Amino acid sequence: QKEVEQNSGPLSVPEGAIASLNCTYSDRVSQSFFWYRQYSGKSPELIMSIYSNGDKEDGRFTAQLNKASQYVSLLIRDSQPSDSATYLCAVRNGGATNKLIFGTGTLLAVQP
Amino acid sequence: DVKVTQSSRYLVKRTGEKVFLECVQDMDHENMFWYRQDPGLGLRLIYFSYDVKMKEKGDIPEGYSVSREKKERFSLILESASTNQTSMYLCAIMTSSSTDTQYFGPGTRLTVL
Helix, strand or coil, X not given: CCCEECCCCCEEEECCCCEEEEEEECCCCCCXXXXXXXXXXXXXXXXXXXXXXXXXXXXXXXXXXXXXXXXXXXXXXXXXXXXXXXXXXXXXXXXXCCCEEECCCEEEXXXX | CCCEEECCCEEEEXXXXXXXXXXXXXXXXXXXXXXXXXXXXXEEEEEEEEECCEEEECCCCCCEEEXXXXXXXXXXXXXXXXXXXXXEEEEEEECCCCCCCEEECCCEEEEEC
């Protein structure tokens, strides 16, 4: 079992819809969770971080964390074609190191 | 704003060459990381450093070494480049251990012929 799992997609949504991206992780003591957006040929850029159970909202983005289910998700409201990218989930496990474990990413395609 | 720069966006080298990839940050951040990214395999950690002259192996250190002589600069070295090291190389810094957020440089696309 991979430590951080994401559906590779592509996830296709129409413009204006809600895109829902999901991520599961295997380390129960994981403490920190991140979502990155990566455009083709570019480096990942941080969208959201979340550390406690529940929802965290930033503009059109909402991160949701459920530690009991070992599940973190990203919702994108009013999706735009410019949101088309690969979204990477990253998890810092409970150890003493500062390492992040990345999922392989979900490709999101927003159709105009 | 966090600024991380990498020495080259694109690099083409021949098998057996020694290759240096440099990463420079403009602040005093202690933690720096080198990843490679390949289709279907995602981001994989090669090495990281938590201070000057301090380094730790990541998940795939074989064929690589690193150097951190100054706090702002973290170098990745391919002692003898091979075709299976063709990849996108990404440097990242962590701004604070308390927030453990990593920010990435623009990446270097390395092709080994």
